[in-house]
Amino acid sequence: MAARPPSATDMGNYQGRIIKGIGGFYYVDTADGIFECRARGIFRKEKVTPLVGDVVRISVDESSKTGAVEEIFPRNNVLLRPPVANVTQMAVVVATANPRPNLFLLDKLIASAEYAEIHPLICWNKSDLESGEELVELYEKAGFDVLLLSAQTGQAVEELKAKLKDQVTVFAGNSGVGKSSLLNCIFGEEAFATGDVSQRVERGKHTTRHSELKALPFGGYIIDTPGFGSFDISLLEPENVAELFREFRDYTDGCRFRDCSHTVEQGCRVLEAVKDGTIAPSRHENFCALVQEIRDTNKRK
Ligand SMILES: Nc1nc2c(ncn2[C@@H]2O[C@H](COP(=O)(O)OP(=O)(O)O)[C@@H](O)[C@H]2O)c(=O)[nH]1
Ligand SMILES: [Mg+2]
Numbered sequence: 661m662a663a664r665p666p667s668a669t670d671m672g673n674y675q676g677r678i679i680k681g682i683g684g685f686y687y688v689d690t691a692d693g694i695f696e697c698r699a700r701g702i703f704r705k706e707k708v709t710p711l712v713g714d715v716v717r718i719s720v721d722e723s724s725k726t727g728a729v730e731e732i733f734p735r736n737n738v739l740l741r742p743p744v745a746n747v748t749q750m751a752v753v754v755a756t757a758n759p760r761p762n763l764f765l766l767d768k769l770i771a772s773a774e775y776a777e778i779h780p781l782i783c784w785n786k787s788d789l790e791s792g793e794e795l796v797e798l799y800e801k802a803g804f805d806v807l808l809l810s811a812q813t814g815q816a817v818e819e820l821k822a823k824l825k826d827q828v829t830v831f832a833g834n835s836g837v838g839k840s841s842l843l844n845c846i847f848g849e850e851a852f853a854t855g856d857v858s859q860r861v862e863r864g865k866h867t868t869r870h871s872e873l874k875a876l877p878f879g880g881y882i883i884d885t886p887g888f889g890s891f892d893i894s895l896l897e898p899e900n901v902a903e904l905f906r907e908f909r910d911y912t913d914g915c916r917f918r919d920c921s922h923t924v925e926q927g928c929r930v931l932e933a934v935k936d937g938t939i940a941p942s943r944h945e946n947f948c949a950l951v952q953e954i955r956d957t958n959k960r961k
């Protein structure tokens with residue numbers, strides 16, 4: 661569904677995807693090229709703002725080659741920061757070393773992908789520094805799609821490309837893990853600035869973030885703002901967290917306590933699965949930490 665839609669047959673009418681929005685102009689990628697468009701006044705009246713990622717119908721003035729957004733097709737989802745519609749996949753990038761893996765951030769990002777019903781793809785990078793096999797196994801066993809990559813040696817970059825094909829993928833993860841480096845491997849050019857953390861923090865202060873889709877040469881798009889944050893946890897209630905940890909689901913259903921928080925209760929099925937090694941202890945610890953974070957946030961509301 662993320663492939664470029666075919667152009668419509670009507671005169672001057674095209675279908676495409678908004679890849680960029682700046683100062684009231686929308687840039688729409690179609691099978692016949694990219695068109696600069698304005699939005700029809702009707703959207704303002706209906707308080708609808710076209711978003712990057714929207715699949716739209718546009719009318720194009722054939723002499724000026726500029727157009728107008730006529731219709732926005734129904735969205736599958738909307739991410740808020742930065743605002744993008746119809747994302748299908750979140751590539752969560754983590755380094756096996758340098759920086760040391762932050763499993764809490766990883767599990768939180770995975771939970772935010774699950775919350776938005778976006779496919780999480782776990783990308784362990786820097787395998788040249790640290791082999792990372794246990795980490796890959798931990799997440800594979802939990803039921804995730806996992807790659808062990810190195811932007812340095814090119815390990816698994818072809819597999820990554822295959823996973824990105826025809827998807828709209830956002831890259832998430834801490835700074836320094838190698839998101840920009842992986843994207844440069846994929847595009848085969850130095851399109852994304854890489855570097856050490858301190859430089860980036862400086863740069864980040866002065867740049868406003870608006871998102872942009874970049875078309876992949878083999879089909880699909882990636883979102884050009886690496887470093888997606890996690891979701892707004894104030895949207896969640898503590899009792900909704902367990903369903904965002906996919907390998908818990910088998911046990912939460914069978915848990916004999918109706919209002920079990922699956923954090924400390926004696927005889928809880930989830931805790932039993934942790935004890936017998938079916939659920940990884942780190943996943944359960946991070947689940948408990950996320951539940952606690954939400955409880956603390958809700959208290960302050
Ligand atoms: N050894 C090694 N270094 C890497 C790898 N990928 C990225 N780096 C380095 O890690 C640093 C941060 O990479 P960058 O792509 O800027 O990370 P980002 O902040 O996630 O975009 C840079 O110095 C990269 O050269 C890798 O696979 N192996
Ligand atoms: Mg970067």
Ligand SMILES: [Zn+2]
Pocket residue numbers: 912915916917920921922923925928929930931
């Ligand atoms: Zn329980």
